[in-house]
Structure formats: structure tokens, C-alpha cells
Amino acid sequence: MSTSSKSTTSKSLLLAALPENQYQRLLPHIEPFALEHGKILYEIGGSINYCYFPFGAVVSLVTQMEDGKIVEVGLVGNEGMTGLPFLLGQKNSAERAIVQVPNGGARIKADVVLKEFMRCEGLHGILLRYINSLLRQVAQTAACNASHTIEERLSRWLLMCHDRVPSDQINLTQEFIAQMLGTRRATVNVGAINLQSAGLIKYNRGRIQILDRPGLEGFACECYAAVRKGTQDGN
Numbered sequence: 743m744s745t746s747s748k749s750t751t752s753k754s755l756l757l758a759a760l761p762e763n764q765y766q767r768l769l770p771h772i773e774p775f776a777l778e779h780g781k782i783l784y785e786i787g788g789s790i791n792y793c794y795f796p797f798g799a800v801v802s803l804v805t806q807m808e809d810g811k812i813v814e815v816g817l818v819g820n821e822g823m824t825g826l827p828f829l830l831g832q833k834n835s836a837e838r839a840i841v842q843v844p845n846g847g848a849r850i851k852a853d854v855v856l857k858e859f860m861r862c863e864g865l866h867g868i869l870l871r872y873i874n875s876l877l878r879q880v881a882q883t884a885a886c887n888a889s890h891t892i893e894e895r896l897s898r899w900l901l902m903c904h905d906r907v908p909s910d911q912i913n914l915t916q917e918f919i920a921q922m923l924g925t926r927r928a929t930v931n932v933g934a935i936n937l938q939s940a941g942l943i944k945y946n947r948g949r950i951q952i953l954d955r956p957g958l959e960g961f962a963c964e965c966y967a968a969v970r971k972g973t974q975d976g977n
Contacts, residue, residue, distance in 0.1 A: 751848055753797035755821050756872060761864045768865075771854045777801070779844040779913075783824055784835035793825035793855045794818075798845035798908045802922055803837040812838075813887075813924035816880050819906025822872045828852040829859050829869065842918065843907050879969050886965035887924055892933035895923055897962035900943065902969065904952055915948045937961070 751757045751772060757765065777799035784790055786806060794801065796819050803816040803824075815837060818824050824839045858865045886895055899922065903912050916934065920927040934945045942958045944951040952958060959966065 751795070751797075753820060753846065754795040754823075754848065756823055756868060757795055757848075759864075759868050764858070764864045768850060768854070768858060771850045772848050773850070775847050775849040777841045777844055777847040779841055781841045783839040783841070784837075786836065786838050787834055790825045790828040790833060790835050790852050792849040793823045793828070793852050794839075794847055794849045795823045796820055796845065796847045796906070798843075798906075799841055799847050800843035800903055800906045802840050802842045804840060804922070805837050811924065812921045814922035815883060816876060817842075817902050817906070818876075821906070822876060823855075823869075825852050825855070826869070826873055826876065829856055842914070842922070843903060843912060845907065882965045882969050886963060890963040890965065892923070892925060892929050893936050893961065894963035894965075896930065896933040896937065897942070897958050898966040898969070899923060900950065900952065901955070901958055901962055901966050904955065905970065910953075910955075911949060911951045913949050 751765075757768075757772075760768070775794065777794070777796055783792075783794055783801065798820065801818040801824055802814045803818065804812050804814050806812050818839075825835075827833075827835060855865075859869055860866075886898060890898075896919070899919070900912070903914075904910070916927050916930045920930045923930065934943070934950075937943045937958070938945050940957070940961065942952070942954045942961060944953055
């Protein structure tokens with residue numbers, strides 16, 4: 743990337759927050775990277791070689807149970823990056839990182855990010871705040887999945903995706919959503935029908951269009967507001 747490329751990487755709120763001199767230090771290492779739907783960035787137990795910075799894409803962090811069931815534990819969008827365990831001394835990933843909503847992004851070798859992080863300058867504070875917000879998101883997601891209805895959980899999840907993509911339309915199948923929410927496809931279908939009947943979304947053949955965001959926020963449980971506050975506090 744050229745020295746004029748911050749206008750592009752500013753789509754990553756994390757990179758955009760860097761002081762200019764520190765951004766320029768990282769610039770030669772920033773590689774454009776297409777985050778394509780379904781692409782696995784890290785496998786469970788796999789090496790973390792790169793940190794990925796989504797622009798308009800959304801990456802799901804998922805864990806897998808012994809019976810093969812997959813459950814999402816976190817979302818990463820333009821507010822953050824993947825590969826945080828590497829900065830904490832873990833070279834292998836405990837989760838699978840999979841692109842759920844495709845769009846542009848960039849990547850930097852993990853050891854380069856670690857070196858910059860260890861300088862204890864701008865990136866250090868930015869990433870510590872982001873780690874805190876991601877931990878809050880993971881904790882709130884666990885509480886939500888254990889406590890709330892499918893309609894509330896689906897509303898919260900769609901709003902979190904909507905916060906991270908530059909469109910009111912999100913292309914997601916019910917099967918994929920069911921995996922992310924740790925429930926059955928039939929259960930997601932019921933929740934989607936109820937939200938559509940309320941005029942909040944339109945769902946058709948793997949495409950979800952958010953029609954009434956304020957209404958969806960009102961329908962969601964308190965977990966969405968808590969997660970969003972955590973994300974804003976981290977930026």
C-alpha cells in the first residue's frame with residue numbers, strides 16, 4: 743500500500759485510530775485481503791500467522807463441541823481485529839475464525855503486530871481497550887444465549903451484524919444463523935417469521951433486510967445495548 747492509503751484502511755476503525763507516525767510504521771506490512779464468505783482464517787488449534795482487520799466484513803469466532811455442534815462466541819467487524827490470542831502469548835487459536843459476511847479487509851503478520859504492541863505506544867492502548875470490549879461481548883453473548891428468547895437473541899445478533907456492515911441487507915442462511923446461535927434451524931425459522939410479521943425484517947432465500955432498525959432495537963433484549971456500549975467504550 744502507498745502512503746496515501748489510510749483513506750482505505752480507515753475503514754478499519756482500529757487502524758484509523760493509530761497516530762500517523764505509528765500507522766506509517768505499520769503501512770509497509772499491511773496487505774489487502776479479500777474476506778470471502780465461509781473462508782476460515784484460523785482453525786481450532788491452528789497457528790495464528792496473521793491478524794485480520796475487516797472493513798465491511800464480519801468474522802465469527804466459533805467453538806465446536808465434541809458432538810460437532812458449532813456455537814458462536816464472538817463477532818469481529820471494522821471495530822477490531824482477529825488474532826488477539828497471539829498478543830497474549832498463545833500462538834494457536836482456541837476458536838475457529840470464519841468469515842460470515844464478506845467484504846474488504848487487510849491483514850498484517852501477527853509477529854509484526856506483536857512487535858508494535860510491545861512498544862507500549864498507541865497500538866498498545868487501542869488493543870487493550872478492544873480486548874476488554876471483546877471480552878464483554880463474549881460474556882454478554884453467553885448470558886444472552888442462556889436467558890432470552892430466540893426472537894430477542896436473533897434481534898441482538900442481527901443488530902450486531904448491522905453495526906458492522908455498510909448495508910441494510912445481510913446475506914445469511916437460516917442454517918448458518920442457527921449454528922451461530924447454537925440452536926436448531928426450525929427455531930431460527932420461527933424467530934425470523936415472528937420478526938418479519940412484526941415488520942422489522944424481510945427474509946427471503948438467505949437474504950435478510952432490516953426494515954425497522956429502531957423497532958428491532960426495541961425488540962432486542964438488554965444484551966444488545968450492553969454489547970454496543972462495550973464496543974463504543976473500547977473505541
